Amino acid sequence: MKKKKILKDYFWIIIFFIFIVGSMFINYEPGRQIYINFEKFFIEMILFLPLMFVFVGLFDVWVPKEKVERHTFQAGPLYGAFPVAYLLSKKGASPRNIFIYLGAFSCMKLPMLTFEINFLGLKFSLLRTLFSLPVFIIIGIIMEYYLGKDYKVTQPENVKMG
Numbered sequence: 462m463k464k465k466k467i468l469k470d471y472f473w474i475i476i477f478f479i480f481i482v483g484s485m486f487i488n489y490e491p492g493r494q495i496y497i498n499f500e501k502f503f504i505e506m507i508l509f510l511p512l513m514f515v516f517v518g519l520f521d522v523w524v525p526k527e528k529v530e531r532h533t534f535q536a537g538p539l540y541g542a543f544p545v546a547y548l549l550s551k552k553g554a555s556p557r558n559i560f561i562y563l564g565a566f567s568c569m570k571l572p573m574l575t576f577e578i579n580f581l582g583l584k585f586s587l588l589r590t591l592f593s594l595p596v597f598i599i600i601g602i603i604m605e606y607y608l609g610k611d612y613k614v615t616q617p618e619n620v621k622m623g
Contacts (some may be wrong), residue, residue: 509579542566550614557601561615564597 469474481499484492518554529600546559569590605612 505579509576539563539567547614555605555610556608556612557605560601560604561597564600565594568593 474486480492482490485494540562545584546563549559550556574586574590594610
């Protein structure tokens with residue numbers, strides 16, 4: 462039973478390595494190129510990822526929680542932004558500003574930008590950020606028009622918040 466679970470969990474990884482070994486054996490050029498790209502990416506990740514963990518850990522320790530909350534600067538997955546969006550709505554923020562916040566949070570986090578700069582370059586990251594922000598502003602305006610300026614996020618009845 463345990464072997465079946467391992468095979469199921471790692472099926473695509475096993476297939477990938479079988480493909481790579483087969484490509485090397487029969488001298489299949491696209492497979493060899495995939496291996497070269499994978500090896501380059503893997504080495505870069507092994508060298509870069511620990512530095513990112515150190516950076517995020519130091520940020521967590523050195524920057525007080527109150528400062529982060531005051532400036533609504535957050536790290537972490539997108540679902541961490543939804544409670545803040547709810548509180549913004551509860552405090553009277555417009556739907557436009559809430560959608561702009563959620564959009565910006567989803568693609569402009571510091572850890573994500575450092576990965577992006579490392580893999581895609583500073584020029585690409587700056588251009589993507591410069592083009593993304595106006596798109597989120599437009600989406601915020603459209604959503605406010607669609608929902609109405611007086612729209613408020615309601616809390617589900619079965620969820621209790623602090």
